[in-house]
Every structure is written in C-alpha cells, then in structure tokens.
C-alpha cells in the first residue's frame with residue numbers, strides 16, 4: 309500500500325524502535341507492544357479504506373478517540389519481525405462506533421496486541437491532555453525490571469533520585485523521573501488505570517516485576533527516555549557488581565544541574 313510521507317515515516321519509526329527493543333534484549337518472544345496515534349496524517353486514501361477485520365467491541369468506550377487511527381503492533385508478533393517487516397506484523401486500526409469498537413483498515417488483518425485496551429486507555433488520557441503526545445511503548449528493560457523486585461525502590465521517587473544521580477544526562481533528559489505502578493495483571497484495565505494515574509506526573513512508568521511504559525510526542529522520544537533510565541540502572545548495577553554501592557551525584561550537584569538546564 310502506498311502511504312503518504314508522514315504515515316510512511318511513522319511506520320519506519322516504529323520499525324526502527326522495534327529493532328532497538330530486540331537488540332537491547334528487552335523484547336523476548338512477543339514481549340512488548342507499540343502504538344502510535346497517526347490521526348493527524350490520515351488522508352483520503354486511508355479514510356476511504358473499508359474494514360479488513362471487525363468491528364470488534366472494546367471493553368470500555370473511548371469517546372474522545374472516535375474516528376482516530378492508530379498504528380498498533382500485532383498480538384503474538386515479535387519485535388524483531390516488526391523491525392524487518394513492519395506491515396506484516398502491525399496494522400492500522402480505526403476507532404468506530406463513537407469509541408465503542410475498532411476495526412482494522414490496513415494493511416493486513418493483523419489483530420492488535422492484547423494490550424490494546426491499555427494502550428487506548430493511555431491514548432484517551434493523552435488526547436484529553438492535548439499536549440501532542442502520540443506514542444506509547446511498552447517493553448521489558450532488564451535492569452529496570454530487576455530494580456522493581458526490591459521493595460525499597462518501589463517507594464515514591466526513590467528510584468528517580470537514584471537513577472538521576474548516576475549520570476547527569478538522566479536528570480536532563482528524564483526531568484520527570486520514573487513512576488512506579490504496583491503489580492497488576494498484565495492486560496487488565498486495572499493496570500491501565502493505575503498507569504494513567506501515574507502519567508499525570510511522569511512520562512515513564514515501571515510496572516512492578518513486569519516492564520516499562522513510556523509516552524512521548526513520538527516513538528523515538530518515548531524509547532530514548534527508557535533507554536536513558538536503563539543506562540543509569542546499568543551504571544548502578546555495574547558498581548554493585550564491582551562490590552560497592554555507587555555514590556551518586558550529591559543533592560547540590562543535582563540542584564546545580566537543575567538550575568543550569570532549567571529542568
């Protein structure tokens with residue numbers, strides 16, 4: 309199918325990031341999922357596409373997403389294959405029936421991730437916020453997930469403080485830090501709701517003993533934030549592996565950074 313320049317760029321961006329998730333070891337088997345709100349780029353060609361699949365009822369209505377379009381990775385699909393053959397492993401869906409259902413409009417009838425209700429819940433929240441955030445990524449970054457197995461790190465902002473203090477860039481590029489969502493059943497609306505509550509304050513949240521979810525204006529931005537936090541986690545763990553707890557930057561050094569970069 310011949311997509312316009314903007315949609316083709318969104319597809320290429322999802323493929324690029326899917327490749328990174330696989331290379332990083334964060335996307336075992338079919339782990340993780342990506343969705344991208346491409347509504348601003350929909351043209352007559354896409355709007356004229358009939359349904360290849362559906363309508364499928366959604367577990368809750370998403371009124372403010374009615375007639376929105378999303379690129380969504382497919383259920384059971386592997387990120388490494390999203391990278392190499394994107395439109396064989398994801399599809400474009402349209403939200404129908406006033407937000408109560410979805411249908412696949414392109415390019416093949418690749419059924420979306422089982423996490424679709426969570427992704428749409430987050431997109432609905434982001435659309436309500438209206439600040440141009442269009443991308444949602446969920447993945448399994450090894451070191452960050454490992455850190456959520458330590459009770460002390462689950463206290464509010466303990467992990468943000470620790471990760472910021474490992475390297476100045478993390479404070480600069482993830483100024484909101486990282487939120488913690490207590491364990492909830494994967495794919496559940498309870499997990500989606502707890503995530504949304506956390507996104508009021510953070511762009512990246514860690515799901516206890518499961519993974520990370522990041523939102524951003526685009527897929528690369530969302531990926532970069534998880535990647536930056538992951539780098540800090542690796543530095544911390546490297547110190548521990550060498551037999552010491554890394555000292556971390558001091559509060560004064562972090563305050564200086566905050567002022568210098570207007571964070």
Ligand SMILES: [Zn+2]
Pocket residue numbers: 339340446447448494518519
């Ligand atoms: Zn997961």
